[in-house]
Amino acid sequence: MNNDIHQFENISINSRGKKSNTFEAIVIGSGISGGWSAKELAEKGVKTLLLERGRNVEHIKDYPTTNMMPWEFEHREKMPLEITKENPIVSKCYNFKESSAHFFVKDNEHPYVQEKPFDWIRGYQVGGKSLLWARQTQRWSKYDFDGPARDGFAVEWPVSYDDIAPWYSYVERFAGISGNKDGLDILPDGEFLPPHELNCVEKYFSDQVARLYNGTRHIIIGRCAHITEAQPIHLEQGRAKCQHRVICERGCPFGGYFTSVSSTIPWALKTGNLTLKTDSVVHSIIYDEKKGKATGVRVIDAHTREMTDYYAKVIFVNASAINTNLILLNSISSRFPNGLGNDNGLLGKYVAFHNYRAGISGQYEGFLDKTTDGKRPNSGYIPRFRNVKKQETDFLRGYAAGFGAGRNVGNDRSGWGEDLKKGLGTMRYGNWHVGSHMMGETIPKESNYVALDKVLKDPFGIPQLRIHVEYDDNDEKMVKDYLEQMTEMFEKAGFTNIRTRDDHRYPGLDIHEMGGVRMGKDPKTSLLNKWNQMHAVPNVFVTDGACMTSTATQNPSLTYMAFSARSADYAVKEMKKGNLR
Amino acid sequence: MHRRELLKTLTGIFGMAVTLPSWANGWTSTGLSGPDLLSKEQKRLLSDLVDTILPKTDTPGASDLGVQHFVELMVQDCFEKPVQEQLGAGLVRLDKEAQNRFGRGFSTLQSGQKLDLVKSLAGKKDSEESAFLNSVRNLTIQGYTSSEYFMTNVTKYELIPARYHGCVDIGS
Numbered sequence: 001m002n003n004d005i006h007q008f009e010n011i012s013i014n015s016r017g018k019k020s021n022t023f024e025a026i027v028i029g030s031g032i033s034g035g036w037s038a039k040e041l042a043e044k045g046v047k048t049l050l051l052e053r054g055r056n057v058e059h060i061k062d063y064p065t066t067n068m069m070p071w072e073f074e075h076r077e078k079m080p081l082e083i084t085k086e087n088p089i090v091s092k093c094y095n096f097k098e099s100s101a102h103f104f105v106k107d108n109e110h111p112y113v114q115e116k117p118f119d120w121i122r123g124y125q126v127g128g129k130s131l132l133w134a135r136q137t138q139r140w141s142k143y144d145f146d147g148p149a150r151d152g153f154a155v156e157w158p159v160s161y162d163d164i165a166p167w168y169s170y171v172e173r174f175a176g177i178s179g180n181k182d183g184l185d186i187l188p189d190g191e192f193l194p195p196h197e198l199n200c201v202e203k204y205f206s207d208q209v210a211r212l213y214n215g216t217r218h219i220i221i222g223r224c225a226h227i228t229e230a231q232p233i234h235l236e237q238g239r240a241k242c243q244h245r246v247i248c249e250r251g252c253p254f255g256g257y258f259t260s261v262s263s264t265i266p267w268a269l270k271t272g273n274l275t276l277k278t279d280s281v282v283h284s285i286i287y288d289e290k291k292g293k294a295t296g297v298r299v300i301d302a303h304t305r306e307m308t309d310y311y312a313k314v315i316f317v318n319a320s321a322i323n324t325n326l327i328l329l330n331s332i333s334s335r336f337p338n339g340l341g342n343d344n345g346l347l348g349k350y351v352a353f354h355n356y357r358a359g360i361s362g363q364y365e366g367f368l369d370k371t372t373d374g375k376r377p378n379s380g381y382i383p384r385f386r387n388v389k390k391q392e393t394d395f396l397r398g399y400a401a402g403f404g405a406g407r408n409v410g411n412d413r414s415g416w417g418e419d420l421k422k423g424l425g426t427m428r429y430g431n432w433h434v435g436s437h438m439m440g441e442t443i444p445k446e447s448n449y450v451a452l453d454k455v456l457k458d459p460f461g462i463p464q465l466r467i468h469v470e471y472d473d474n475d476e477k478m479v480k481d482y483l484e485q486m487t488e489m490f491e492k493a494g495f496t497n498i499r500t501r502d503d504h505r506y507p508g509l510d511i512h513e514m515g516g517v518r519m520g521k522d523p524k525t526s527l528l529n530k531w532n533q534m535h536a537v538p539n540v541f542v543t544d545g546a547c548m549t550s551t552a553t554q555n556p557s558l559t560y561m562a563f564s565a566r567s568a569d570y571a572v573k574e575m576k577k578g579n580l581r
Numbered sequence: 582m583h584r585r586e587l588l589k590t591l592t593g594i595f596g597m598a599v600t601l602p603s604w605a606n607g608w609t610s611t612g613l614s615g616p617d618l619l620s621k622e623q624k625r626l627l628s629d630l631v632d633t634i635l636p637k638t639d640t641p642g643a644s645d646l647g648v649q650h651f652v653e654l655m656v657q658d659c660f661e662k663p664v665q666e667q668l669g670a671g672l673v674r675l676d677k678e679a680q681n682r683f684g685r686g687f688s689t690l691q692s693g694q695k696l697d698l699v700k701s702l703a704g705k706k707d708s709e710e711s712a713f714l715n716s717v718r719n720l721t722i723q724g725y726t727s728s729e730y731f732m733t734n735v736t737k738y739e740l741i742p743a744r745y746h747g748c749v750d751i752g753s
Binding site: 071417 | 633634635636638640651654655658659660661696699700703718722723725726727728729731732735736738739740741742743744745746747748749750751
């Protein structure tokens with residue numbers, strides 16, 4: 001079917017009727033998970049339409065700042081005041097700066113209601129936030145998947161680590177993941193390219209902590225989506241070894257780190273089975289009551305505001321966690337008056353995130369004859385050591401942490417005139433600096449939710465979301481424990497000038513929002529089954545952050561990628577069996 | 582691939598992105614016309630001030646690197662209105678102070694006189710003059726140390742390091 005549609009052709013709106021707007025599958029969203037859904041479906045021969053609400057971004061061509069030198073940014077990366085005042089939300093993001101601002105959504109482009117303060121950071125373009133992510137790719141362990149069942153929160157995951165492990169391997173090999181085989185059951189090894197190096201002080205801290213805590217706490221090099229040694233599969237994608245430029249958020253002309261734009265989407269286009277349609281804001285998913293299934297997707301043209309329906313047998317929702325909730329909540333029919341598949345009223349509820357509030361810094365006065373050379377797009381990582389195998393504290397779950405050290409190099413900035421100039425021109429080594437930040441698991445709760453506003457609309461006429469997500473007592477205890485434990489570890493390792501912080505940032509700024517359309521075993525208490533398939537609408541799959549039953553502590557993107565590939569594989573098998581028509 | 586070859590390849594393939602497409606410029610309102618916060622006279626004073634802070638020696642002075650434009654642009658685009666007003670007003674006051682002490686405008690002073698004047702005013706604790714001069718000083722340092730000259734010759738910025746070694750001897 002659909003032989004009349006060519007992958008590069010623009011589909012003219014409303015002019016060719018239903019047949020030309022019909023595909024076998026539709027994927028909503030081209031970010032890190034949607035790219036995978038599209039690639040897997042197209043590669044398996046499924047005629048797929050990939051919808052993206054933002055503009056197109058083509059690899060290399062659309063990275064306008066990628067080769068600019070620091071002095072070419074007229075405000076040296078600082079955003080003008082007018083912009084930060086008009087955009088108080090996105091301006092809080094660490095990555096929002098002159099070289100990367102064009103990959104972020106302006107606050108007024110897509111307004112929402114903050115019932116509780118929530119910084120919703122978004123990237124509306126082909127590739128989504130995969131252009132901007134921090135590229136950390138730690139696997140979950142069985143202790144993470146088993147969490148809700150063991151500790152009695154949320155609902156039991158319908159999948160185990162063993163179900164997902166082969167799919168982790170599958171996506172790791174294609175994406176290119178660098179890491180060290182650390183042999184930790186609490187953070188399983190993957191299909192690793194050669195690891196980055198821990199530096200002298202990081203290695204020292206790792207050794208000290210292992211000794212002081214009898215091998216129960218680990219400092220390892222992060223696993224990250226950087227090609228440290230290009231394999232044939234990477235070269236075939238047109239991607240090369242990472243060059244350690246560490247300006248990834250501009251887009252990488254080498255394809256050194258994984259994005260949808262450099263990897264999955266061009267790969268899917270090459271199959272001839274993918275149609276990419278940009279500037280297409282999804283309004284809702286169409287449900288046909290007679291057929292008892294979803295039949296398509298209603299799209300608003302971002303420029304003309306014209307509405308068009310597209311049809312398919314299978315729909316993958318990868319719009320990013322909160323937007324996936326929004327689309328499903330806005331997909332109203334008399335069968336589903338409260339949102340698609342929402343028979344139990346739980347759609348939009350049990351939203352959770354990662355707690356990034358606390359951090360610690362210090363100095364180390366050793367290794368004064370040593371320094372580092374070059375740059376590293378990665379840092380040290382401390383896997384969760386609290387409550388991993390049994391409950392040990394008065395709070396549930398725990399936190400992972402980033403850890404990094406570097407040698408201070410500075411100049412003397414005192415004085416005026418020639419004295420100052422001489423001081424500036426003389427670079428001197430200072431002590432090593434050390435730092436860490438927490439990544440805390442938050443407990444999904446019914447009271448942390450997103451819901452449609454009954455009155456307010458966005459510029460496309462789609463209801464605005466009301467977001468109600470906040471910290472709880474468990475999070476406060478965890479912040480306190482992180483600061484206590486890290487201070488103790490820093491002190492025991494001989495670090496000095498130790499400073500702790502709790503910046504009380506709002507939820508959302510972690511950009512790890514998850515849940516609202518959670519997976520589970522029971523249709524009464526969850527929205528998706530073990531294949532990320534809606535219990536009540538089996539031809540709709542959700543494989544982005546919205547599907548998450550709990551959050552664990554790991555940066556989540558790798559897990560979304562694995563879910564997407566696994567779920568697409570299942571969907572295609574079901575289509576072949578005639579179960580999804 | 583050797584680094585030099587790589588650089589050559591990169592320059593060949595990608596060139597240098599000097600003009601941004603319209604959507605990339607969508608965030609900024611100032612274009613390339615340069616700052617217009619100060620009058621011609623004030624611009625002149627600022628240029629003399631940044632050269633007093635970082636003078637030309639056997640290496641370029643601040644104004645040789647266009648640091649005065651950077652300072653004006655930053656104040657114009659990245660600071661609140663009162664700070665913007667203070668820049669022009671502070672420069673005028675500096676000129677007046679030169680008139681009071683030396684009977685001549687700031688720009689016509691000898692470089693030693695300029696430096697003495699600036700240092701003495703900057704040293705007055707909690708004064709408006711001190712606040713003004715120290716903020717210009719900070720921006721001058723930022724502009725100077727983030728200039729192409731400084732980052733190429735002193736801090737030796739590498740766009741493509743292509744390596745990370747975690748523990749090397751200093752000096753090796």
